[in-house]
Amino acid sequence: IKNIAVLTSGGDAPGMNAGIRAVIRTGIFHGRNMFGVQQGYRGLIENNIIPMNARSVSNILHMGGTILKTARCLEFKTDEGMETAYRNLQANDIDALVVIGGDGTFTGAKRFSEKFEDIKVIGIPGTIDNDLYGSDFTLGYDTAINTVIEAIDKIRDTADSHDRLFFIEVMGRDSGCIALRSGIASGAEAILLPEKFTSVEDLIAKLESGASTKKSSSIVIVAEGHKHGGAYDIAKQVEERFDYYDTKVTILGHLQRGGSPSSFDRILGSRLGYAAVNALINGETRKMVGLRGNEIKLTSLEDALNTHTFKLEDDLLEMAQVLSI
Numbered sequence: 001i002k003n004i005a006v007l008t009s010g011g012d013a014p015g016m017n018a019g020i021r022a023v024i025r026t027g028i029f030h031g032r033n034m035f036g037v038q039q040g041y042r043g044l045i046e047n048n049i050i051p052m053n054a055r056s057v058s059n060i061l062h063m064g065g066t067i068l069k070t071a072r073c074l075e076f077k078t079d080e081g082m083e084t085a086y087r088n089l090q091a092n093d094i095d096a097l098v099v100i101g102g103d104g105t106f107t108g109a110k111r112f113s114e115k116f117e118d119i120k121v122i123g124i125p126g127t128i129d130n131d132l133y134g135s136d137f138t139l140g141y142d143t144a145i146n147t148v149i150e151a152i153d154k155i156r157d158t159a160d161s162h163d164r165l166f167f168i169e170v171m172g173r174d175s176g177c178i179a180l181r182s183g184i185a186s187g188a189e190a191i192l193l194p195e196k197f198t199s200v201e202d203l204i205a206k207l208e209s210g211a212s213t214k215k216s217s218s219i220v221i222v223a224e225g226h227k228h229g230g231a232y233d234i235a236k237q238v239e240e241r242f243d244y245y246d247t248k249v250t251i252l253g254h255l256q257r258g259g260s261p262s263s264f265d266r267i268l269g270s271r272l273g274y275a276a277v278n279a280l281i282n283g284e285t286r287k288m289v290g291l292r293g294n295e296i297k298l299t300s301l302e303d304a305l306n307t308h309t310f311k312l313e314d315d316l317l318e319m320a321q322v323l324s325i
């Protein structure tokens with residue numbers, strides 16, 4: 001491996017900059033030439049590839065988003081798009097790629113590295129959704145939970161002062177990870193998850209039980225991937241049959257993706273970026289670097305993408321029920 005490029009792709013996530021910085025500096029430490037690709041796979045196709053040095057990544061650890069920019073690029077899904085990307089990498093004499101992104105990014109990386117085996121590819125899990133197998137945490141997830149609970153704390157002040165019931169919709173795509181953890185950390189009365197069916201009847205019974213023991217407010221978290229209705233829909237169904245509280249809905253939206261990364265995400269980004277370059281130097285390819293039980297482990301991109309192996313922790317689900325009585 002001589003020349004290594006790094007890119008960020010898919011949704012941006014806090015901590016990506018720490019990952020970029022670690023990739024660039026670890027590569028330089030080992031005497032490699034380092035490059036940054038702008039706007040994800042689009043930059044590969046448009047040859048938007050720039051040389052980077054240790055100073056190119058100064059003062060970025062604390063910044064949200066990604067200095068390399070990110071994009072969703074449909075052209076990379078086509079054979080022609082991939083071939084153009086390959087030719088551009090060859091023209092720059094680049095023989096290894098670090099991709100930071102989520103499942104779509106890894107699907108592209110896997111296909112590309114199977115097609116062009118002379119380009120070695122390592123993935124870094126960067127998505128607030130935490131929906132990849134092989135890493136207990138993805139980059140940006142911890143910061144997103146902190147952002148969510150900060151928002152819920154503020155909403156709770158209002159909920160409590162007015163005896164209100166708030167339905168708060170949080171991000172996570174098809175994964176309930178953000179919902180579950182932010183629900184536990186903010187003391188939500190109920191958490192509606194894509195992974196677990198909760199009937200409106202059960203939800204109302206829970207809220208009634210809280211009201212009967214004089215709860216002055218209630219917060220219900222609804223994961224955006226909840227399969228039986230979003231926050232507005234569920235709120236309407238509950239409101240029709242349960243009028244103890246005044247009901248309000250808040251969709252937190254994109255504020256959950258931004259902001260300065262938490263210390264956890266800065267350290268995770270640094271560890272994963274460092275590990276990604278070391279993996280390339282050790283001859284690895286088509287793998288993801290991840291954190292498992294506080295150790296950095298490699299997982300094949302294929303396994304990382306196998307969503308059937310990924311699930312929410314049973315003990316957290318059970319505990320959330322018990323602690324919200």
Ligand code: ATP
Binds near residue numbers: 104
């Ligand atoms: P997030 O989880 O934050 O949304 P992501 O990486 O899953 O991030 P996507 O938009 O799904 O985000 O994917 C990012 C990019 O990966 C796409 O815009 C596309 O360029 C590439 N990609 C996705 N699926 C494929 C595929 N099947 N083949 C080739 N490239 C793909």
